[in-house]
Amino acid sequence: MPFDHNDHYHRLLLRRLPKEGRKGTREEGRRALDIGCGTGRFARRLTGRGYEVDALDPSAEVIAEAEAMGGGPRYRRADVTATDLPEGHYDVITCLASLHHMPFATVTRLRAALAPGGALLVLGCYAGRTPLDLVAVPANAAARAAVHVADRLRGSPPPPLRPPVRPPDMSLTDIRTEATRLLPGSQVRQLLLWRYLLTYNA
Template identity: 70%
Template sequence: MPFDHNDHYHRLLLRKLPPHGRTALDVGCGTGRFARLLAARGYEVDALDPSAEVIAEARGYGGDGGNPRFRRADVTREELPDGGYDVITCLASLHHMPFATVTRLRAALAPGGALLVLGCYSGTTWWDPVASPVNAVARMAVYADERLRGERRPPLKPPVAEPDMTLPEIRAAAARLLPGCGVRQLLFWRYLLTYRKDRTYRSGSG
């Protein structure tokens, strides 16, 4: 049934955007739904994904005057502009790469910029018994709504990988690599990592 856990948190992520931001990088953009929301907010968006099939689908949905700029690229190898982005987002994509990739993303943030990670974790937590029945109800609600509207969303085709870090491991690694960040557990087997780069930060300072 067409209930997308990542789409569910789009509004939360949009509320975390830094004020007066102009440039954005969406890592693991998939078919580009969130990248297009960033563009609609006035951001110039670079949207990267390593899957050629997914990028082709994202381009098929189009953008406004070439924004977002969808490109097939592996962010772990891509040369990113130092301090080039006011916001960097990762929606259910960080677990496809080494967690330490966040240090490359930190370096690509402009002073005052924000890194927003909607991530997945492994293992079980006390929230999981709550998430399962809520998830079932939400899926049924979306399905019923689309039946009434006569709509059907096209299937998504992103690569799938199981997360290999538990939530405590993620919190520990994030605290080490992104001092001052916050990690908040969310429903539907997700967490939100937020990091704001200090305006006095200099590359190589830690």
């Protein structure tokens, strides 16, 4: 069924975007970096909010599909762990369900690429079970069924290509510990549907 756990939280992430861009950069617009962009759905939403978006993903296949959809972001096949990022450049950096594909310490590279006042927003996946996950099971089943029925009634096309995935290996406790160590002042909030939201402001 086409229900997407990450797309479900797009609105939450959009509400966490910085309210204003950097001072003195009005003519340049606000800059965003979307890590692990996949087929670009969230990157296009950032473009719609007025950001100049660099969207990176290591998969050539999903980058090709993202480029075919257009919408404004600058797509590039790249591994962020081996890519030089401009220091102090981005007003917002987003990372949706992709941080667990790389060393968690990669967040320090992302932190360095934030402009003063910029925000790092990570919608991540964690390993293991928590009490909230027991609630997620029926909620997930209901949401998937509702989306499936709505799409059939609308005659929607099949969902787009999905990028490669792998299970996370860090527990929520480990993520909170590392976030405190590497991103002082950051916050980690557990979400329904086996996700967490990490926010950090430069």
